[in-house]
Amino acid sequence: MTHPMAVTNCNIDMESLISDQNRSIATLAITTLLKTGNESSVDRLMKQITNFMSDIADEFKIVVVEAIRSLCLKFPLKHRSLMNFLSNILREEGGFEYKKAIVDSIVILIRDIPEAKESGLLHLCEFIEDCEFTYLSTQILHFLGIEGPKTSDPSKYIRYIYNRVHLENATVRAGAVSTLAKFGAMVDTLKPRVFVLLRRCLFDNDDEVRDRATLYLNTLGGDGAVVETGEDVKEFLFGSLDIPLVNLENSLKNYEPSEEAFDINSVPKEVKTQPLAEKKAPGKKPTGLGAPPAGPPSTVDAYEKLLSSIPEFANFGKLFKSSAPVELTEAETEYAVNVVKHIFDGHVVFQYNCTNTIPEQLLENVTVIVDASEAEEFAEVASKPLRSLPYDSPGQTFVAFEKPEGVPAVGKFSNMLRFIVKEVDPSTGEAEDDGVEDEYQLEELEVVAADYMLKVGVSNFRNAWETMDADCERVDEYGLGPRESLAEAVNAVINLLGMQPCEGTEVVPNNSRSHTCLLSGVYIGNVKVLVRLQFGLDGPKDVAMKLAVRSEDEAVSDAIHEIVASG
Structure with missing residues (x-):
């Protein structure tokens, strides 16, 4: 991975190892060849891999699939043969993790190589015709709903989607109804056909499917008239929910049916889906989303999903880069704070990952006061406090700055952690009602050209x-x-x-x-x-x-x- 040119001298010897009896050695040989080979060797390697794949276990197959994905991103002109290979192995026997790795790879190639989009979507459509995994079918239907309407001929995908309504379980049928609605919303010429198909779904034997069909028919034009879809309807179908789904699920479970309707505004917006900062220990690196995103694209995707779910930052556009976490506190201090710099074209968002390491304290209304006097090109535009920071339960607070668009503005920022501290009774875990406002000085932070x-x-x-x-x-x-x-x-x-x-x-x-x-x-x-x-x-x-x-x-x-x- 680090010195591919140094390894190429061994490639000819390594090709003989593809047929080694030890399948671990064979897998390592094939993945190394995939990562170090040149464009002209791709077709020859693919022939050898085809014979080899049926002999190895799923965990080895996943390694090969990931190497093929990297190869395709490296040589986009070879996307056709590599995509065909992925679609062929997708139809063969294999467990869930293996099939998921192939689907994820095809999705990444569709997103990163525009020429691969149409063939990739058709490969996924053919896969869901015979897919035994509900999770993968619904994921693919969701992806089809977003990407399919933007293709040159969206109508060719409708048959595959509507087949799911006839042939699959209720979860997949419900997913197919939502996907049909997205095609109806985005492609006006398809609207009459989509209306006909959605009306047929009103007679489904599952209430979720019927409810979705009713909802979308009314949303897209309940009287059957084919009118242009409004922006608010597109936002409803394609927009992201500004509250975490896990919080919405918990609130709905706790809701007692009564005269008072469920109020979505009562759902907490604090993101608690995954720890974004870890309590620091000597030599312990941050994990989860607080980890450096240099590895798989999924980490960057997770940051993007997190930021777009926060209304204050939703209109900042596409996330360009997220830095590795920068420590703002010494090891073994009362509060552990690191910061991730998220760079947008015209904005920078600082995500402060905070951990309270004192069992007898609860911190509330946690914010970071940022002094940007040494960063003249930056102007603070939004901040998102952290409502509550219990002991050893990481959380995040955010501060956003506007900067000149497309310009590598640099500067120094000094940071002060501000919060209300409440004493906690160790025996009961209950916090006192009254708290005291307090501050904690953090290290300086720099935005540099390399960001x-x-x-x-x-x-x-x-x-x-x-x-x-x-x-x-x-x-x-x-x-x-x-x-x-x-x-x-x-x-x-x-x-x-x-x-x-x-x-x-x-x-x-x-x-x-x-x-x-x-x-x-x-x-x-x-x-x-x-x-x-x-x-x-x-x-x-x-x-x-x-x-x-x-x-x-x-x-x-x-x-x-x-x-x-x-x-």
């Missing part, structure tokens, strides 16, 4: 460099002054830019007097950037550097030079 850059590697730097427009190239030379070593200078520039080193070039050979480092990334605004750094010793300790930047936008190439010049 506006995503680490995204390229498989072949030279090819990528040569296909990038040379008109957007910017070259300049810089003196970096006296440095401990060439390696320290290389590391400092990589950290300053926040880019992904390519082909192992971040490693400087011992006693080397010059070095070339290749970097790749995606800059805010989703602009691809490539950097070629040439370092050399200018005297005993002084380091000189030549910086060449190519990007899809010359303004971004200039911006990289500005970061280096000011850093």
Whole structure:
């Protein structure tokens, strides 16, 4: 994963290991080949894997599926053969986790490779024709409802969706009704046909299916007239609920039927679905959503889902990047706080993950007061306090800032934790009614230029460099002054830019007097950037550097030079 070019020399020897009797070795060989191979070897490898898949257990198959997903994202032009392979193994025997891994992979490829969308959706449609897992069928129907109406010919998916109403259990039938309604809402030409199908669902023997059909018929135009769907209806069908489902479920369970109707505004909006900060212990890294999102895309998706569920931040647009958590307290203090920086095009949201480590205290109305006097381009626009922070039960409070759009605004922020503290009786766990307002000083937080850059590697730097427009190239030379070593200078520039080193070039050979480092990334605004750094010793300790930047936008190439010049 870290030095793919160094491993390619072994690829020919490794291909013979695909047929090794030990299936663990064979699986490792095949996944390594998938991760290090070049575009021309893809088809040959796929033939060998096809024979190999039937012989291995599901947990090995999942590893192979994930490697194929990475390969497809690396070589998007090969999406057709790789997608066909995934759809073929989707139809074969296998357990739930294995099938879920394949479906998740197809969904990610549809989202990331536009050309793969139509074929991918049809593969999923064919899978639900014969899917034994209710969870996967409903997930696919939900995804079809969002993506299907945006395709060139939405009508071709209707047959697959309506088949579910006839052939499946009540849960899947209900999901199919909702998906039909989404097609009716988004595609006016399909509305008459969708109305006919939804009216047939009014006679279903399950009340959930009947209720949904009635609701959607009335929402889309109860009198049967085909009118353009209003924005409020689309928001109802496609918008996200601004309260956590788990809280809504609990409130509904606790509701006693009475003359008074259930009030959705009474449902708490605090997100308690997953711990977002962990009590700090020596050497213990944050887990859950508080963990660095450098790993699978799911973590970033979870952050995006969390932020879009908070009304104050829902209109900030697409989340560009979330940082790894930055600790704002020392280890073993009364309150453990770390912060995740969420970067949007025109906003930055600070998510403060807080843990109260004192059993005798309950904290209420927890907020962070942020002083942005050393961050002139930022203006605070919203904050979301944490209603309650019991002992050892992590929670989050948020503060949002507006900044100039698409600009890598930087600055320092000082942070003060403010809360009402109530004493808790250890024997009963009950908190006193009266509390005292208190404050706790946190460490400073910085937004730096690297926060506006995503680490995204390229498989072949030279090819990528040569296909990038040379008109957007910017070259300049810089003196970096006296440095401990060439390696320290290389590391400092990589950290300053926040880019992904390519082909192992971040490693400087011992006693080397010059070095070339290749970097790749995606800059805010989703602009691809490539950097070629040439370092050399200018005297005993002084380091000189030549910086060449190519990007899809010359303004971004200039911006990289500005970061280096000011850093």
